[in-house]
Amino acid sequence: xxxxxxxxxxxxxxxxxxxxxxxxxxxxxxxxxxxxxxxxxxxxxxxxxxxxxxxxxxxxxxxxxxxxxxxxxxxxxxxxxxxxxxxxxxxxxxxxxxxxxxxxxxxxxxxxxxxxxxxxxxxxxxxxxxxxxxxxxxxxxxxxxxxxxxxxxxxxxxxxxxxxxxxxxxxxxxxxxxxxxxxxxxxxxxxxxxxxxxxxxxxxxxxxxxxxxxxxxxxxxxxxxxxxxxxxxxxxxxxxxxxxxxxxxxxxxxxxxxxxxxxxxxxxxxxxxxxxxxxxxxxxxxxxxxxxxxxxxxxxxxxxxxxxxxxxxxxxxxxxxxxxxxxxxxxxxxxxxxxxxxxxxxxxxxxxxxxxxxxxxxxxxxxxxxxx
Numbered sequence: 001x002x003x004x005x006x007x008x009x010x011x012x013x014x015x016x017x018x019x020x021x022x023x024x025x026x027x028x029x030x031x032x033x034x035x036x037x038x039x040x041x042x043x044x045x046x047x048x049x050x051x052x053x054x055x056x057x058x059x060x061x062x063x064x065x066x067x068x069x070x071x072x073x074x075x076x077x078x079x080x081x082x083x084x085x086x087x088x089x090x091x092x093x094x095x096x097x098x099x100x101x102x103x104x105x106x107x108x109x110x111x112x113x114x115x116x117x118x119x120x121x122x123x124x125x126x127x128x129x130x131x132x133x134x135x136x137x138x139x140x141x142x143x144x145x146x147x148x149x150x151x152x153x154x155x156x157x158x159x160x161x162x163x164x165x166x167x168x169x170x171x172x173x174x175x176x177x178x179x180x181x182x183x184x185x186x187x188x189x190x191x192x193x194x195x196x197x198x199x200x201x202x203x204x205x206x207x208x209x210x211x212x213x214x215x216x217x218x219x220x221x222x223x224x225x226x227x228x229x230x231x232x233x234x235x236x237x238x239x240x241x242x243x244x245x246x247x248x249x250x251x252x253x254x255x256x257x258x259x260x261x262x263x264x265x266x267x268x269x270x271x272x273x274x275x276x277x278x279x280x281x282x283x284x285x286x287x288x289x290x291x292x293x294x295x296x297x298x299x300x301x302x303x304x305x306x307x308x309x310x311x312x313x314x315x316x317x318x319x320x321x322x323x324x325x326x327x328x329x330x331x332x333x334x335x336x337x338x339x340x341x342x343x344x345x346x347x348x349x350x351x352x353x354x355x356x357x358x359x360x361x362x363x364x365x366x367x368x369x370x371x372x
Contacts, residue, residue, distance in 0.1 A: 001043075001078045001121055006070035006110060007036040008062035011359070011367040012053040013332045021149035023176020023207035029053035030331050032367070033061045033105070034359070035069070037113040039078050045117025046357040049105040049280040055369055057102075062371050064106035068094050073110060078121055081114045085286040100258035104283055111284025112312060116355040126285075126315035126355040133318040138347040139169060140328040141199060141226075143306075146173030152186050156193045163194045167345040170199030170226065170325065176207030184219055191223050199325075203229035206256070210239045217247035227252035227274050235262075240271035252276055255305035259283075260290045267298055278305035279312060285355070288316060296322045303327070310340040311356045314347050335363035 011032040019028050034048030051058055072087050072094075088094055088110065094103045119129045127133055145158025155173055162168040173190055175183035183202075191200055202225055213231045220228060227250045232239045234256035244251045254276035257263055266272045275295045279288040288304075295302050302320065304313040306327035317323035326347060333339035337358040341348045350356045 002040045003073055003076050003078055003117075004038045004040050005074055006065065006113075007038065008065040008070075008109075008371060009034050009036060009359075009364065010055070010058045010062055010369040010371060011332075011335065011363060012055075012369050013335060013363070013367050015331050016144055019149060020147040022174045022203070022205045023148060024205045025052060026149065027052050031058050032332060032335065032359075033058045033065075033109060035065045035106075035109040035113045037073065037110065037117050039117060039121065043078075043117060043120055044358075045078075045113040045115070045120060045354070046359055047109045047112025047114070047116060047284065047355075048357065049108045051105075058369065059371060060102050061105050061109075064094070064102055065109055066371075068097075068103070069106055069110045073114070078114070078117050081111070081118055082286060084114060085111050085283060089283055089287075104258045105280065108280050108282060108284040108287075111286050112279065112355060112357060115285045116357045120354040123353045125350050125353060126312065127319040127350065130289075130315070130319045133349065134321040135318065135324065138314065138318050138323070138349075139325045140342045140345060140347050141170030141172055141201065141325060142166075142168045142328050143172045143203070144329045144331075146171065146190070148174045148177065152189055155186060156189050159190050160193045163198050167343075168198075168328075169345045170201070172201035172203055172226075172229070172327070174205065175202045176204045180208070180212055180216055184216065187220075187223055187225075196224065199226040200224075201226040201229060201252070204231045206230045206232060206234050208232060210236075210242060213243050214246055217243070217249065220247070220249045225249045229253060229274075229276070230256070237265050237269050237271050240266065241269040244271055244273065250274055252303065254278065254291075255281065257281065260287055260294065263291045264294065267294065267300065273300065274303050275300050276303055276305045279316070281305075285312065285316070289320075292316070292320045292322055296320075301325075311336055311338075314340055315350060315355060318347070318349060335359055335367070
């Protein structure tokens with residue numbers, strides 16, 4: 001079966017409560033910039049990347065999908081996913097205008113759509129096509145109640161509700177306030193509210209410098225944290241390695257890394273303990289699998305970033321033996337025909353053919369943005 005054409009799209013979807021903030025950004029909508037890859041019989045595969053819903057930059061990604069990736073894919077077999085990934089990522093024109101950023105986001109959207117299309121043609125869910133699942137259950141941890149835009153009282157109430165009423169066995173909250181002592185107060189309050197048996201992660205979104213992190217690391221040791229996520233600037237390999245050697249709290253990172261090579265630098269330096277690849281920033285499913293295999297060879301756990309891509313990550317996490325926990329943020333789940341779902345703290349296994357990325361007609365109508 002041959003690919004007929006590639007169509008980009010842009011959606012801007014409201015986030016929880018209409019506004020959220022971490023230590024570096026505040027947003028009201030999540031951008032879903034995607035690719036619809038259509039086969040000659042009309043079967044369509046969907047893929048997308050995630051943005052902060054900035055229309056001018058979203059249009060650049062959409063243009064790259066349409067004008068750079070699309071012509072390289074049209075006319076090829078729907079089964080040639082890896083060959084097409086190499087063609088898009090390692091050959092002109094895309095390679096010569098960037099190996100990260102906009103071009104990598106566009107590649108991620110098209111690559112994901114290609115996998116979704118292939119699995120639909122074969123009539124299998126992605127996790128099954130990849131070789132089946134390696135675990136019977138996949139634990140979810142909830143991040144959507146710990147934003148810095150919320151008061152301490154709201155964060156505590158949200159985390160308590162996640163645990164006591166919704167069955168989560170793990171939560172994560174944001175830190176990175178101007179006064180780090182206030183961060184510690186928030187973390188201690190949440191730990192006291194959820195108890196010692198529940199996993200608790202913290203996420204700095206790259207806000208702290210190394211001296212601040214080293215000074216506060218001993219306080220974290222007493223709180224039995226699951227991990228400290230992105231404590232330092234995203235590309236600072238040496239700083240993360242120094243912190244990993246000095247602190248007892250494991251380091252997690254990866255959502256801002258764009259290539260398998262970048263992950264290699266952090267892993268070789270001993271700068272990360274929990275690896276968090278995001279297929280919307282990497283080159284889609286193809287490169288995500290490369291990173292996961294590299295983690296497996298080092299016995300490092302993979303906990304994929306899910307700011308917006310739980311739809312596909314649940315397939316990958318159920319399949320790959322390095323994964324046993326996955327973030328849950330429900331901002332855009334209602335946009336899909338098979339939305340991600342959690343019951344009693346575990347992800348439900350997707351059952352429909354494809355990668356669970358098919359956008360509903362309602363979402364296409366209600367959240368669509370003009371391409372030009």
